[in-house]
Amino acid sequence: MKFSLRPAVAADMAEIMRLERAGFAQAIQETEEAFAERLSAAPEGCWVLAGETGCLYGYLCAEFWPLEPGFNPSRFARNHAAAESHVLDGEEVYVSSMVVDPATRGTGWGRRLFRDALSEMFTRHPRLRSTILIVNPEWLAARQIYSAEGFVEIGEIEGYFASGEERLPAIVMRRN
Numbered sequence: 001m002k003f004s005l006r007p008a009v010a011a012d013m014a015e016i017m018r019l020e021r022a023g024f025a026q027a028i029q030e031t032e033e034a035f036a037e038r039l040s041a042a043p044e045g046c047w048v049l050a051g052e053t054g055c056l057y058g059y060l061c062a063e064f065w066p067l068e069p070g071f072n073p074s075r076f077a078r079n080h081a082a083a084e085s086h087v088l089d090g091e092e093v094y095v096s097s098m099v100v101d102p103a104t105r106g107t108g109w110g111r112r113l114f115r116d117a118l119s120e121m122f123t124r125h126p127r128l129r130s131t132i133l134i135v136n137p138e139w140l141a142a143r144q145i146y147s148a149e150g151f152v153e154i155g156e157i158e159g160y161f162a163s164g165e166e167r168l169p170a171i172v173m174r175r176n
């Protein structure tokens, strides 16, 4: 299979939502409105892996933030508006979400999507010099990609991932 990375556009929404539902438990899936807001407020951070037939095989969403020492847990609030947090002259990329189609996983596309989307953003926006993200301790494939790409753990946000009785922290990772 051959896929190509390109900026996401509004017409990708149905496919992005299909990937979102395939990627995350219902309790933490984000809404179409949230993706539409990101696409409109932070298009520089929205990328898709497109196949030859027009289907999508992955997406990655990010925002640009001012770089601050340490991290402020409130900035990672789910469903925050990109219009309020994304600044075009920010120095740090916040990767807010990434999914690869389940049928395509385990063949290296996740790592390529992550690496290539970040590389495009850093090339197009030379002020960028750092990347931050959070990850659920149980998302082992994602954690493997982030460690392999040089991210280090800089802290945790307690109870960030809640589902029923279960409460898991978010691990905060950064690469300078």
Ligand SMILES: CC(C)(COP(=O)(O)OP(=O)(O)OC[C@H]1O[C@@H](n2cnc3c(N)ncnc32)[C@H](O)[C@@H]1OP(=O)(O)O)[C@@H](O)C(=O)NCCC(=O)NCCS
Residues within 6 Å of the ligand: 023, 024, 096, 097, 098, 099, 100, 101, 104, 105, 106, 107, 108, 109, 110, 111, 112, 135, 139, 140, 141, 142, 144, 145, 148
């Ligand atoms: C995370 C995700 C995008 C990775 O996509 P992918 O196409 O499977 O990624 P890759 O094929 O590049 O594999 C990534 C690495 O994870 C490893 N991996 C996969 N499953 C694993 C597991 N259960 N435990 C440990 N490592 C695992 C692979 O071996 C590979 O490591 P390697 O490069 O050292 O061989 C995909 O699994 C996904 O969409 N998951 C659901 C949503 C999600 O967790 N998103 C990330 C957080 S926002």
